[in-house]
Amino acid sequence: MCGIFGVVATTGDSPKAEALNAELFQLSESRGKEASGLAGIAGDTIRVLKSPVPSKQLMKTAAYANYVRDVVRGPCSSPTPRVATIGHSRLVTNGSQVEHANNQPVAVNGAVGVHNGIIVNEQALARLHALDCTSELDTEVLFGLVRKQSSVVRGLRNAYAEIQGVANVAMFAAELDQLALATNSGSVYYAVRGNLFAFASERYILDTALERCDLAPGATQLAAGHGLLVDLSTVEIQTFALAGTEAVSEHNGIHRTVEVEAQTRQATTSTFAGVRELREPAWFTEANEKNRERVSKLRRCVRCIQTESIPFVGLDANGICVDCRNHNPIVAKGRAALEETLSRRDATRVLVPLSGGRDSCYLLHYLVTELGIRPIAYTYDWGMVTDLARRNCSRLCSKLGVEHIIVSADIPQKRDYVRKNVEAWLTKPDLGVIPLFMAGDKQFFHYAEQVQKRTGMSWQIWGNNKLERSDFKTGFCGFDRAGYKDNSLIRMGAWHNAQILAYYAKAYATNRGYLNASIPDTLFSYFLYYVKKLDYLDFFDYIPWDEKTVVSTIIDRYDWEVATDTKSTWRIGDGTASFYNFIYWTIAGFTESDTFRSGQVRNGSMTRDEALRVVDEENRPRWASLDWYFRTIGVDLEKSVRTILAQKKLF
Template sequence: MCGIFGLLIHPDYQASKHAAKEVLHGLARMSEARGKDSSGMAFLDFGQNEAKVLKGNLRLRELLKDPSTQSKLDASLDAWRKQRVPFLAFGHARLVTNGSQLEQVNNQPVVKNGDLLIHNGIITNHEVLWESLHQKREFQIDSEVILATLSDKLLSTAREVPLSQVFDRMEGTFSIMAFLGSRQEMLLASNNGSLHYIHEPGKFLAFASEAYFLQKITQKKAWRQFSDTDPEIRAVGPWAGVWIDPERCQIQNLDWHRPVKASQELKKKWNNNILEVKGNHPQKAMVLEPEVYFNRNRETALFNLLENPKEKVRTLRRCTRCILPETFPFIHFDAKGICNYCHGYKPKSRGNRLPELMDMLEPYRKPGRQDCIVPFSGGRDSTFALHMAKKELGLNPIALTYDWGMVTDLARRNISRVCGKLGIENIVVAADIRWKRENIRKNVSAWLRKPHLGMVPLFMAGDKYFFFYTDRLKKQTGIKLNLWGINHLENTDFKVGFAGIPPQFDKEKIYSLSLARQLKLFGFVGSQLIQNPGYLNQSWLDNLGSFATRFLAPKRDEFHLFDFYPWDEAEIDNTLREYHWEKAIDTSTTWRIGDGTAGFYNYIYYTVAGFSEVDTFRSNQIREGMITREKAVELAERENEPRFETIRWYLEMIGLDFTASIKKINAIPKLY
């Protein structure tokens, strides 16, 4: 979930300070793509046995520019050249999960008992792990439990133990570099392979969260001044480790199940000098977990503001075959009360065609190497697609996650659970979340001033770059194939229907519009901009890019799992349980819980129009023969109940007042 990186140089290695600095800076800047919420770096002084740690609530590129960082980097490089001691610097670009970035102890490197750690991933069962450890917990951040476990299980015993015995109780993902201060040793370890390194014995070692970062740095001019070889980039894991002797710059590859033993030779006491670096960001927490901070029982006045017009909604005329109401855009009914959406529906299920898909995948396979990219939002369908890619299709996938700003912490934990259990590398592209949330705030504020249901999709514009980053990762890795878990039953034509775009029953993909419809949609949005200039804000270029990415970007070498395999809700939910998948506290369904926006916009649709995405989804299930109409009515009424905790979280994260926002939504004239 974060970016980690580092550079170790042997005391006698002949390279310029300038080249070493450029290599380190290059790794740092690229690592920031994985997390921009906070950052930290450590510079180790082997002459004084002191770790100089800087971290704070600022982006890594800002930390690099800070005078304190520059002076400590220069001092470390001077000591390496003049005192002939190892140069070791490492850092962390954080995508915040648990543990507020406003408290420096929760930012990384984590410092505990003279040891240091940088961690990419999430330990999802850290609360349980602490119960069996002798170490005292000091911080909120889950990563602390890794250092405590290393101390208890590996460093405090004279016997040899395998890494599996140290790490196997941990659920979630971890790719780590631990510096064990009293022994002056380093450990690289990963359970999902999101850790890569370059090593020239007795010369240097560089590591990063993505192989692409190392590949790019070796193409820079500074690298040619640093090394005259074309290095091999190696992966750590999944389920593997590397011991490093920093003074000799030698490594030992560790088998996960073979006993290993840390050095019992205690060196001179290692000291840690920690400096908090202040950034210019607003002092606002990036993560507030709904299950911890928001509760309808404690906030009854706010909860009671939410409307649930189910009694009035029950009186709406509905299709006699599905459950779409009379307020649905472009709907009309025949003499039997059956709607045009049922008449125009083309069945999506094509049966189990996995053997056919297996044959089509043959040209893409790369035995023993990664050969597929699965876009992985953390939702239930992408989880199932990743599971099928690995377990049933025999692919070696990379899971790509685009964290655009409104991905919930719950989704991030589920991503870690699945990737950790499957041993799958998770490449994360993290947006500038503060900027994205500010864009959303401006657009929602503009919408609230002049509400129009046709403009609600603008709230989600920022997440459509998933398509762009999937294509970019294919180019970076040389992997041609990507497999999507898009569920055709989630077709939501009504969203553009409210913009005056009629349904298109013959389209092949749910995220597609004909050219004529695209132009009409563009015209509608243009008219809204004229009527509501509040939309003309800093987000507009981002919104245009989203439109281009979704509708115009080329789609090559991609397959959709549910074109070849029946979508079955019960099977998917059973699969989720295998991964200890976590559910939201404010709904019984596993659907639409990975992104906080859905609870908000579905509240708008339901209160204003008397239906939401739930109704369209359950109607499609009826048409496919998956559920009865009676069951769909029951589920829709339950699942359309306002999701208080999620809506509270959403408005808090984008900086809008809950009371004022909900009152404005409730005041919008109803369509029924």
């Protein structure tokens, strides 16, 4: 999602409005780096400037300097000084940034505004209300709905009653001498300081900007389900409930025109891929059917379903694997223990890392509806999160009224790192090196700490599922997990760290393609994932993980979206999963699903027969997802898939 912000001021001689606008624009970049823009009032015109570049880059341009001169500085020094400007930093979620119309601020029927969030029913609403849209943006639908009414407040109330998904908006209208704000997740913070009003998507961003401009911090949250009007001549504010009917005084009667500056810069690459509904080619189906046949002949543990091809699986004379021999049941400590633990610090101040996958969505639901906690959700978007995961985050946060902080990576750069490593890997496929494709994701941990600090939350609660053991990934590096019996997911001793590093060092030495710009990023990820001590609670240490409860809750209550190319609800938020599981299954005859479902069998939540049926379905390669992955990173799909199919099988 994105960052929105703005400044309204009636201070004639103060450069504060200009400084504050600049600080807010820079700080908001952390929420989206793929496009940026501003809209503000210059006399009787609403000026719009936007570009497919990050805010810091836009700020270096002449167009930005002109905007500041005409919209911010000029009005400041006029006899009736007033500044009104809003802005946006974009994380591309709907529609490529290559199209000027897809970037923000967006102008619709005399309204100009910015939107942070994702509306998930925008197509249905556009059809229902016969809206004539010029972009692929959900924002255009939202503003189109607002403009169906002659009153902005009534328009906002009607639109929010119909939309599904997060919407934090700021809007000017041609006839209105006020700035309108609205939120259904609480991701709008504002402050009034004398003759100056400012707002931003995060408390940290606004407070930091205020402090840097020598203004007192201490932003106020606009509560989920509320709107706010700011008078552009007096900075007087009125808040109102979006679901309410109370009268709000709108100051109409102005006649402004909207002027969108022509596109001055063309984005060269799009970061939006979108899933295509594709039939898989016959050669692919045929190769997979052959592999399936071969996999069906694999020997499996007689208790769980782990195949003999899993590294260090250690099937003994009785056909029992090492994990079944060492099995240590996972016993959840229970809700009372969770509440007791939380009460040791401030139990109401909780940060939930939200991936958009089913477990973290369920965790967020549980905290809000069962424990009555209003957490802050946080996501690190590194560019390989699927669009449906982003939409599912939006569904949860809007329905639960939960503030959602997204830290956006430099997505084109991250995807470029993945491309380089995947291309290198394809020249010399090596199953031990596959986790490298996911390295960029691990900064999730780093930013969780940073966001926790900035928001003053007492706890991080993660939804890690202990059944998702993937020891085989380090097994392919020659690391025997036999001694590990404690169900811990990732912590390893120094010796094992050394073993894995040595394995990677050798892989890098024999494949020069890996010697690319991604190395510092990868090392940092390694440190975060395997070495650094992290301080968080694991929700499923306390509350038993029950697949049926998790899945039925999120689908029934939140209309949670599922993938079109698999029946599974697992791993569909992670754009890389379909790729690496295809490799493991093709070359080694199993996937993450085999080890995960084996864990469920061991723990008594699934029968062995059921597990066999489930993995047969879940292991089916997902052509549409592979297509998305390869278009996203810019590598040829067919050639890559054929390379993998041609590898010597390890079973």
